Amino acid sequence: MESSIKNNPAHVGCTFSADRLTEVDRLMKQYPEGKHKSAILRILHMGQKDFGWLSVEVMDYVASLLNIQPIEVYEVATFYSMYHLKPVGKYVFEFCQTGPCCTRGAEKTIDYIKNKLNIEVGGTSADGLFTLKTVECLGACGYAPMMQVGDVFFEHLNEEKIDTLIENWRKEAASKN
Amino acid sequence: MAGKKILLANDHVEGIRYYDAYRKHGGYTSVEKALKMTSDDIVEEVKKSGLRGRGGAGFPTGMKWSFLAKPEGVPRYLLCNADESEPGTFKDRYLMEYMPHSLVEGMIVSSFALGANTSYIYIRGEYMWIVSILEEAIAEAYKNGWLGKNIQGSGYDLDLYVTPGAGAYICGEETALIESLEGKRGNPRMKPPFPAIKGLWGCPTVVNNVETIATVPHIINMGGDAYAGIGVGRSTGTKLISACGNIRKPGVYEIEMGISVEEFIYSDEYCGGIADGKKLKAMIAGGSSVPILPHNLITKTAAGEPRLMTYESLADGGFISGTMLGSGGFIIYDEDQCIVHNTYTLARFYHHESCGQCSPCREGTGWMEKVLHRIENGHGKMSDIDLLVDVAKKIEGNTICPLGDAAAWPVAAAIRHFRDEFEWHIQEPEAAQRGNYPHWENRPEVVA
Ligand SMILES: Cc1cc2nc3c(=O)[nH]c(=O)nc-3n(C[C@H](O)[C@H](O)[C@H](O)COP(=O)(O)O)c2cc1C
Numbered sequence A: 001m002e003s004s005i006k007n008n009p010a011h012v013g014c015t016f017s018a019d020r021l022t023e024v025d026r027l028m029k030q031y032p033e034g035k036h037k038s039a040i041l042r043i044l045h046m047g048q049k050d051f052g053w054l055s056v057e058v059m060d061y062v063a064s065l066l067n068i069q070p071i072e073v074y075e076v077a078t079f080y081s082m083y084h085l086k087p088v089g090k091y092v093f094e095f096c097q098t099g100p101c102c103t104r105g106a107e108k109t110i111d112y113i114k115n116k117l118n119i120e121v122g123g124t125s126a127d128g129l130f131t132l133k134t135v136e137c138l139g140a141c142g143y144a145p146m147m148q149v150g151d152v153f154f155e156h157l158n159e160e161k162i163d164t165l166i167e168n169w170r171k172e173a174a175s176k177n
Numbered sequence B: 001m002a003g004k005k006i007l008l009a010n011d012h013v014e015g016i017r018y019y020d021a022y023r024k025h026g027g028y029t030s031v032e033k034a035l036k037m038t039s040d041d042i043v044e045e046v047k048k049s050g051l052r053g054r055g056g057a058g059f060p061t062g063m064k065w066s067f068l069a070k071p072e073g074v075p076r077y078l079l080c081n082a083d084e085s086e087p088g089t090f091k092d093r094y095l096m097e098y099m100p101h102s103l104v105e106g107m108i109v110s111s112f113a114l115g116a117n118t119s120y121i122y123i124r125g126e127y128m129w130i131v132s133i134l135e136e137a138i139a140e141a142y143k144n145g146w147l148g149k150n151i152q153g154s155g156y157d158l159d160l161y162v163t164p165g166a167g168a169y170i171c172g173e174e175t176a177l178i179e180s181l182e183g184k185r186g187n188p189r190m191k192p193p194f195p196a197i198k199g200l201w202g203c204p205t206v207v208n209n210v211e212t213i214a215t216v217p218h219i220i221n222m223g224g225d226a227y228a229g230i231g232v233g234r235s236t237g238t239k240l241i242s243a244c245g246n247i248r249k250p251g252v253y254e255i256e257m258g259i260s261v262e263e264f265i266y267s268d269e270y271c272g273g274i275a276d277g278k279k280l281k282a283m284i285a286g287g288s289s290v291p292i293l294p295h296n297l298i299t300k301t302a303a304g305e306p307r308l309m310t311y312e313s314l315a316d317g318g319f320i321s322g323t324m325l326g327s328g329g330f331i332i333y334d335e336d337q338c339i340v341h342n343t344y345t346l347a348r349f350y351h352h353e354s355c356g357q358c359s360p361c362r363e364g365t366g367w368m369e370k371v372l373h374r375i376e377n378g379h380g381k382m383s384d385i386d387l388l389v390d391v392a393k394k395i396e397g398n399t400i401c402p403l404g405d406a407a408a409w410p411v412a413a414a415i416r417h418f419r420d421e422f423e424w425h426i427q428e429p430e431a432a433q434r435g436n437y438p439h440w441e442n443r444p445e446v447v448a
């Protein structure tokens, strides 16, 4: 990771809202005196949600909130697969590709998305809306094929459902612009 | 026969997710009872119940609790393992999503028994919506005097919090879970010292699975002996099984230990048989880490006995012809499923999830993935099969934590039982690209 370079000007000087800062405070108090670093994973989730992905600027900001060294945050952020360390589309499809999901056609559905959005796994659609990632078992094996988008699990997927979801998200994004 | 239900007896009651309905249906009575008992008495009941850890290893819970060190003036911690990341396993999710108070109640009784005043539920980060469900249940429990200071006037104090992870199977391993809860990378620790002596922040700690903890209130309510009367032999009580793969009714089922595997797969009360009228080819009984079994060893053991849903019967025959109950992640493969492909996806999973501390696991899982990938894609060599067996052997037992074993066993078992299918992929790559292995039903005789 390019730890020393500032890699996202948009995140320079980023800060949480007042409500978010109250939440950070609540989380840090869940651990004994001096052990508040335990709140790091959840605060990083909040950072990712608010700023889209974890740039060095966002991680440095989290370090300042926790009063720890930036390297301690980089170390953690690079270990866990839910964190995006590069810019991603507005909607990130995290599609499960592990064995049990494959018994119910996960791979065919992934191929369908690739063709539909004209992207490879890891890529983002030209309009910047959708990123496709494959992930390992999400604990939804009985409801396959499935993917996670944001905090939501979309289960029992098929081509029609994918079409509807993508269409709805396109509309949602258009209405916000 | 309709199976006995304990954990999910009330899962369909309207509003059971919330305090009022949960309380009305007997919720929190075990806390009232437990607070009048001594902690030793509670541990004794749990020992008598024969309850074994539901996270995968099946270690007796009462015994684990009795190992907890109790030095003067040092806090002790109970951590609930809700990391649930073993492929095929999605049972804890069901319990937490639909009956969050059953876990909260279990945490209170178990924390009291262990003398813990602060406890945490560590849940996989992908289950973020369940974090909110649990926090809502916890808030209700505080409001009604089941958490906080001086619970129900007993003088006992307990705070309970939820900490989400962020995507790492390894954090289900108990020492990695502790590291992660301390806000670090999830690298497993060397043992000893065991968590019972030095765990979270260096303090004595017990880590238990969601289902294990949610069972404790029922044991306190009915008594350890009564719980031990359910099930068969050393497999007492009930078990949640998450069933997936090519079955008619995937989902989470509570079974009484000791029903037959045949009943579980084919009865309409459970899996409802193989989907689309296909034939049963293979089964993984307890999450992707346990050995896969071919169709001839599923409903019967090698000795011809009916195979039962118990720790002992599933393990009958050892790794030659048996498997493990594990986490209860039950995966069924029909005749259209390719064993080589399935083994490859599992190898990829373990490679992806290896924390990278130990070279046998970090490198070995990568080799297995690569070799399986080339076999699957028609570029395998016959020597690759023994190479895989060899790599698996070199990982097993040579790592800090059991992820290495968990990665090695599925590969070793797939080759043990389906070597001919691997050979076919290598010798007839074109046919293998086009269709399914035709001779899968002829399994070699396995000597008991
Ligand atoms: C790689 C690995 C992953 C594990 N994942 C889980 C898990 O997701 N949930 C769980 O309860 N136990 C998991 N375990 C087992 C735990 O280490 C531990 O044995 C268990 O939480 C103890 O609880 P129990 O005695 O109630 O089963 C895992 C073990 C290993 C080696």
Ligand code: FES
Pocket (backbone or CB within 6 Å): A096, A097, A098, A099, A100, A101, A102, A136, A137, A138, A139, A140, A141, A142, A144, A146, B087, B088, B089
């Ligand atoms: S294998 Fe896809 S959710 Fe478990």
